[in-house]
Amino acid sequence: MSSIENASSTEKQVSPSASKNIVHLEAASQRSQDVLITEPPADGGKSERMVKLKTDLFILPLLASIYFLAQMGRSDLGNAKVAGLDDDLSLTPDMYSNVASIFIAGYLVFQLPGTLLLRQIGPSFQFSGAMILWGVITVCTVKATSYGQLMAIRFLIGVIEAFIQGSILYLSFWYRYTELATRGAIVYSTSALAGSFNGLLSYGVQKDLGGRNGWTAWQWIFFIEGMIPIIWGFVVLALLPPTPEQVRFGFTEDEKKMIMTRSRAAHNTGNGTIRPKLILKLLIDPKFWMTTIVNCGNHYCANALQNFIPALLHESMGYSELQSQLMSVIVYAVTFVSIIGSCWVSDRLKMRGPVIMADSALSCVGLVLLLLLSQPAGRLVAACITAAGAYPIVVLTLTWTATNHPGYTYRASAAALINVFSQAVAIAGNMSFDDPPFYRKGLGSSLGMIALSGVVAGLLDWYLKILNAKKKREQHTPEAEILRQMSIDEVGNKHPDFFYTY
Template identity: 40%
Template sequence: MATIGEFKPTHTAPGNQLIEDVDSINEKFEEPSNKNLGTTLKDSGDYDPKLQRSLLLKLDLIDRSDIGNAKVAGMTEKLSISSEQYANITSWFQIGYIVFQPVGTLFIRKLRPPFQFSAAMLVWGIITVCIAYAKNYSQVSGLRFLVGCSEAMIQGAFFYLSFWYTYDEMSLRTGIFYSVSALASSFNGLIAYGIEKGLSYSGGHYAWQWIFIIEGILPVGFSFFVAFMLPDIPTRPTFFSKRLFKKEELEYAIKRGRATHNADDAKIRVKQIFITLLRPHFWLLTICYSVTHFSTSSVQNFLPSLIKTLGYTSARAQLFSCICYACAFVTLIIVGYLADRLQQRASLLMICYVVTLVGYILLLAVNNDKVKFAGACLVTAGIYPTVILVIIWTQVVLIGFTRRATALALINSIAQAIGIGGNQAFRNEDNDYRTGKAACVGILCLGVLATALNVMYLKWRNRQKDAQCDSDAANEARLQSWDDLGDDHPDFRYAF
């Protein structure tokens, strides 16, 4: 966690108006709404282990791979889609994602998470079912674009978690959240295997059509659950959260949010958007996440096809892909736990990149099919945890609502654009996808380098802040709010 000195604000942002519930909470505290912003709960005297356990227990109780499974199940043959066109279809998904990702993150407070996520899931499911009835390449491309648009609105969930969890809790919770994606991908493989075995042409539908129908219906059902059961941000309790959480738990959740630099009156500040773009660590993190998405997009869209090249039938390729995603599920939980426990992101990120690199080298250089399959397991086990590590590292070193939202939105959008390159690198099935594998090896080396450079830069910035912490400029800067200064605040220290 970033080392933060005690901060006593002397400036309150104008127009600080909260909902009626939060007004009563703040009146009870008899303190400015953003008091102790950026101060740990223990340092501020607000730490309550009993409330902490109760709140976290309740909070903790609270996909894309279908196209890859459908390809192996016969979609490309039935619709006369070439390898190049299939790569373009996967890219259209990412284009839709790029268009709507900034909206889904920057405006999450205005759109309200329960409604934003549930609506996106509902649209996602309906459009996915529609793909089952597409007749040609153009229709599949257009529908995949719309799927990307709707899924982009769901990815604000990473940002949403920062409203409820502190820095030393977010990695594990984000890992659990994202592991559901890996688990869903594993179930996708099982569903696809079962469909190919038992529903190859049942009810007038081919196996690949049943994949989209079944996987589209599930999120439609869950969307209603999310709409009614998911809590909003702590300062804006919903009908359900008022009944789930006690009043003192909601009060404590607001204090925890302040400790994670979430101002009660946070809003989009246009100037902060441009400031974020001038930060070297923003661009180094963007490189890291681009490396991650270059690899994950190829895994999500081509894994069953890669496994099929090892000599398995299409049905067994679906089944064996479950094992790879199960490896990712396990490592996501383990790495998330270690990142929180050790408060390490950069070192774990480099380890995960190296594990993924070894996996791709095995896929590229070894002829033994069993060793190649082990390489595929290493790829999924290594690359999936890098998603949460880069996301959490970004939220720890770029603080303030606008800077954090801007960074998450743009890093994700840029990375998705790079992910298109990952799809295109695997567009040629000839020669065992060697071009795509080699491209992943090269870009993973870039990820290791960018991570190391970012650590060096952030350490240098910390030394600068240490040297200037008692200067007149630093004392003058302390008169401004944390939300205005973000990570430029003289008392903030970058964590790795």
């Protein structure tokens, strides 16, 4: 649902102060007035469809590849565990949980600066530099001989990967709100493909490379998965467009103007100024905290699944080490379809909350089945259902965050801080999976947390509708007219012509 209302729209949110088919704020550097720009129809003409297609072709494959390789870097630990990492380094279940969690701790330290600095550093430099650095450190894992060394390495990888977590923020520079969830799904769904690819790669490594040149299978896994981002990082540096204001090649002048029009329609100003006051305002915004709870509840479950799916398949379902690597491919393949499907439905229906609630319910069904069933085939199906419900919520929540927090500082800070709190909760999720082989404590607590996520999503959906109704009633008050003289980058979602997506 578009965040600036259109007077001719048949949707639920309509701004009385808007003129037909217009009224999107330029919100550039002027403090004295907002510059209104005419926005092409949401379905676009031929020229806009061409711009959108070219933007998709330039950005989505590269951004998806970045996220794909980042997800490989996260989930390789689970595959390395099955390949003998915990035996060779004498890791207890608690130690392994700590290694999985310390990776997240790196995120907590650098998530906010890594997101806020995206415009200052430049997306192409920031993303490619992070890829090269985490690849180098992943290769260094080959030489790890102790629990302490592995903890240090995983922490550093987490720190560096925090600098590529602005993917939804970057996409919001280029796409309309009603296009964002589907594009985010294309990027984020690569996490499922990465899990599948990791399973296939680990299967091949264990089968053919284990013991070759004196390296164990888990050493080969880390070496191969470290070299790939090092090489690909230079491709990203050369080809990824930086921002709409700095498009270098591939678009005509008219197309560049269309890109700017579309970017302004999503409340991007091109100004990377960081406004600390808006960060403080964000922290007292109940909508921010409700969105955070939605994401935290889901992350508790989704992040743990990422690290423990191979172990669940191997330890509680009776599959061999090699079989469990292959079976994890099935789980992630189902998840890939679910992410694309849920986000496509969300964009088509122009709603986030109800879709998140449905996905939460689906994941709850899967977790209940995992707790109750004992047969391997039934538990495998339950694992697929759980992951299919949990993973789409991640991108839907981030999209919801981007559309309801306009302006660079407000949007970047919201995306970063929601991730910070969610990753902190994810540490607790990892720590709860400490009772092999069935991991009932972790599965039970995940059930409670993802149910909480769905309930709060419903409450937030209801609250945003109330706020939109209040904004409509106050369109012509003196306070609203004063706020209209300020840019949306200064006042964020308090601007009277901004309406919430629900």
